[in-house]
Amino acid sequence: MSQIQQDPDNTHWPDSNSEVASQDTGRLIYASICSIDGPVLDEMRRIRDHAVHNNDKFGIRVALMHRCGWFVEWIEGPPDGIRDLLARVSLDTRHRSLKVVHESVGKPRLVKPWIGSIAEPNESTGEFARRVMALHERHLKGKGFEPSSVWRSLCSPLPGHVEVAAAREGSYQRVMMMSAARTDAFSLLQWVANREKRPVVHRRFAGAARDALDVESDYLDLPDQALQGRRLIANARKGLAMGMTHAFLPDYAAVVLVMDSDAGRNEGLLERILTACQQVHHQPVIIGLGANGWFSGALRASAEARGHRWIEARTGDDAPDLSTQWWALRQALDGLAGT
Ligand SMILES: Cc1cc2nc3c(=O)[nH]c(=O)nc-3n(C[C@H](O)[C@H](O)[C@H](O)COP(=O)(O)O)c2cc1C
Incomplete structure (x- = not known):
């Protein structure tokens, strides 16, 4: 292992374009039930190894979160690339019941090919599932929130029903x-x-x-x-x-x-x-x-x-x-x- 910097200060992205692009990009978020039996962290590392290699090639950037027995993946990049990734990921047996909760074209937020995270589960799997379904329904009706708001509604939600929490979100x-x-x-x-x-x-x-x-x-x-x-x-x-x-x-x-x-x-x-x-x-x-x-x-x-x-x-x-x-x-x- 190479020398680890305790306090690295490199804030530049791999493509060395040191500002978030101003052009709009494709954005998609899905949630899926995790089917992994063993330690999630080990499997996340394996996913990272594929993701870093593949995503960079196709101009895709993702944030992946594991929480309450679910995965949430936020993907940005060219819409074709997102569709291809979704098709590939849908076949993966490490998760199931994949639900798209956001899809749009707009401002990019993600700046690296991969960020993975694990959050403490502070609600039940059932409560989390209700949150996913409410956002999925909303998405199907074409009434989605911005991706950062959808991500937070799943990964770091405010207390209360998803609709109330998401509406309140912006004024916090x-x-x-x-x-x-x-x-x-x-x-x-x-x-x-x-x-x-x-x-x-x-x-x-x-x-x-x-x-x-x-x-x-x-x-x-x-x-x-x-x-x-x-x-x-x-x-x-x-x-x-x-x-x-x-x-x-x-x-x-x-x-x-x-x-x-x-x-x-x-x-x-x-x-x-x-x-x-x-x-x-x-x-x-x-x-x-x-x-x-x-x-x-x-x-x-x-x-x-x-x-x-x-x-x-x-x-x-x-x-x-x-x-x-x-x-x-x-x-x-x-x-x-x-x-
Ligand atoms: C929750 C989850 C998220 C994933 N995210 C990505 C990803 O962002 N990029 C990627 O290439 N593979 C991702 N994978 C892995 C793919 O499903 C697939 O195993 C991998 O792309 C195959 O890579 P390969 O063609 O290099 O063998 C993910 C898998 C799971 C279960």
Whole structure:
């Protein structure tokens, strides 16, 4: 195995076209019941090996998720290529009862030939199946939602019936948190979850590279906060290198940079976040979260130079504890939501 970089910073896609294409593309999402008996992770790795090889050749990009005994695959690329892949995949005995829940032509979101993920099952297989059927019916009536919304309705749903959840989806305040050092964003998310007595959902993502480390992404729903509810998503820095963060970045109202006492780390991570935003043509508000002495004119200047609003969530003179971090962040987020 080659040397694994703990904190890789390569945000370029394999085709080295460093921005999401502006031309429309074919988009399809299906859900299928997983028929694998043994460990799903091993089989996902085998699927990845075929997918990386085949998908790149045909200009296809996919995100595959396993959750609640189901697979969900989001495919983008030329419509002919999507149809061919679907025909091939339909014959695969590792899954069955394949249902298309979205098909359209529109803006691309996926930037790598393959992203795989496994999410903790936090609802029953029956509940998941009802969600799939509701989206399938909606698709057949020609009343589909956007692909990112359909994907989330299946893979990270808001509580409640799929129709209600999907309609509410767009008005949620979505906030991504990433820490300049250690796993501080995850610790903060867990602390808020304990305080608010709400569950954290854990997911693991894997990229196309054989030796890429798994990337964690946790989220927490706070339905009573902001105007229509708030979701906090903690992402690992490594997520910036494998395309997962990019796919959902356009839906975030704000990105929180959980800062560190090391100025170089703060500046380095901000630069990577700004580059990713540029690649997906999105300018969320950037919130710096940290002690007074950690802020600098350079951070503000970098964010503003790329057209982002920069907000300082200051925690005071000392290195902050989690409670002080949440107090400062909550004020900034409430201010953004107008509450
Ligand atoms: C849920 C699921 C998703 C899959 N996704 C892909 C994919 O994106 N691309 C791909 O080439 N094969 C994918 N496969 C594997 C194909 O069904 C098939 O085994 C493979 O394409 C055959 O590759 P080969 O022609 O190189 O032998 C998937 C299989 C399953 C069960």
